[in-house]
Amino acid sequence: MGWEKRVRRVVPYVPGEQPKESGIIKLNTNENPYPPSGAVRIAMDAINEGKLRLYPDPAASELVGAIAEVYGLSEKEVFVGVGSDDVLAMAFMTFFHSGEPILFPDITYSFYDVWADLLRIPYEKQPLDGDFHIDPEDYKKPNGGIVFPNPNAPTGAFLPLQYVEEIVAANPDSVVIVDEAYVDFGGESALPLIRKYDNLMIAQTFSKSRSLAGLRIGFAMGNEKLIAYLNDVKYSFNSYTMNRPAIALASAAVRDEGHFEECCRKIIATREKAQEDFRTLGFRLEDSCANFVFVTHPDADAETIFNYLKSRKIYVRWFNKPRIRNYLRITIGTDGEMEHLMTVLAECPGIAERLSGREQDGIRTE
Ligand SMILES: *Cc1c(COP(=O)(O)O)cnc(C)c1O
Numbered sequence: 001m002g003w004e005k006r007v008r009r010v011v012p013y014v015p016g017e018q019p020k021e022s023g024i025i026k027l028n029t030n031e032n033p034y035p036p037s038g039a040v041r042i043a044m045d046a047i048n049e050g051k052l053r054l055y056p057d058p059a060a061s062e063l064v065g066a067i068a069e070v071y072g073l074s075e076k077e078v079f080v081g082v083g084s085d086d087v088l089a090m091a092f093m094t095f096f097h098s099g100e101p102i103l104f105p106d107i108t109y110s111f112y113d114v115w116a117d118l119l120r121i122p123y124e125k126q127p128l129d130g131d132f133h134i135d136p137e138d139y140k141k142p143n144g145g146i147v148f149p150n151p152n153a154p155t156g157a158f159l160p161l162q163y164v165e166e167i168v169a170a171n172p173d174s175v176v177i178v179d180e181a182y183v184d185f186g187g188e189s190a191l192p193l194i195r196k197y198d199n200l201m202i203a204q205t206f207s208k209s210r211s212l213a214g215l216r217i218g219f220a221m222g223n224e225k226l227i228a229y230l231n232d233v234k235y236s237f238n239s240y241t242m243n244r245p246a247i248a249l250a251s252a253a254v255r256d257e258g259h260f261e262e263c264c265r266k267i268i269a270t271r272e273k274a275q276e277d278f279r280t281l282g283f284r285l286e287d288s289c290a291n292f293v294f295v296t297h298p299d300a301d302a303e304t305i306f307n308y309l310k311s312r313k314i315y316v317r318w319f320n321k322p323r324i325r326n327y328l329r330i331t332i333g334t335d336g337e338m339e340h341l342m343t344v345l346a347e348c349p350g351i352a353e354r355l356s357g358r359e360q361d362g363i364r365t366e
Helices: 002-006 039-048 061-071 083-095 112-118 161-169 191-195 224-235 244-255 257-280 302-311 335-345 351-361
Strands: 078-081 102-105 123-126 146-149 176-179 200-205 218-221 292-296 328-331
Touching (some): 078 224, 083 112, 083 218, 161 191, 257 292, 302 335
Parallel strands (some): 146 176
Antiparallel strands (some): 292 328
16 A cells, blocks of 8 residues: 555544443543533524524634633634644644744643644653652753643643743743643633733633533633734634534633632532542642642552542543553542542552551551
């Protein structure tokens, strides 16, 4: 098959499993356990009346306008896409075009190296320190661009804004992308910095904090010129990335700030309680600023716990990768789901022995 040598060959990103079985507690892909804003249902009725015969607005102005209003920006400072994966892929294509290596952490969102490979962008991974934190000094060397999530995934660690600013300020000749997929769960957005630095792009998503993973809505915020470059690439690829239902439903959702704040508050409260419970079971973890925790256990290896939980119909995420092979990333579900998780974990081989050993020795759990 001679044509195969002309094929673009890539090792694709592997998303978390989407089980077909019912009765699963699904804590493996950082979805929100609560339903989206009630306003989404009302907007859905409007779609049923049917304008689907017609192409959508290529600029998705209704949604861009709603995001701009809620975040206090001009419409020219906002770009929307089919989930932040689409926004980030467009941004890689647009801003990382110099041929010089881009920089991102060694432990991070596993789509970055996939896009870089796909688009033939050279990259250099910067190792997180022993506690899995980003060292801003690693990002003060010649580069073709920088990208990192804040809070980082899958660690949940937040890099304080002063360090984000240091990185952006040290790199006026390349674009710095801060992927804020989880910022609503306890981080602080770098958004105020976009008016100070024209090389900063912020990406956010409706998939996590707005309970709309199924709709595929992401957005970027940055100065007008940067957003205009993104739109040029988008219109050269596909004019109609955002479909009519997505534009209508996401516009309704973003305007319902009360529902959004209430959901985030609940998830943060559940996370704080879950972190205590994990520690009681002997897990080691750093405080998370996201809607997931990143945990390891001294007496049970992560792969064993992962398979054990799966056999008990609880899905979490295990990455078979250097440095993090013995960690699990567990999404924060409802209080009920987390209580069930803790009960099941207490029966897991390794963890159970540790707990009963402690009882026998009369040692209190940490
Ligand atoms: C979930 C996630 C995304 C992508 O989310 P979309 O569903 O495509 O909007 C991007 N970056 C990070 C770090 C994520 O965890």
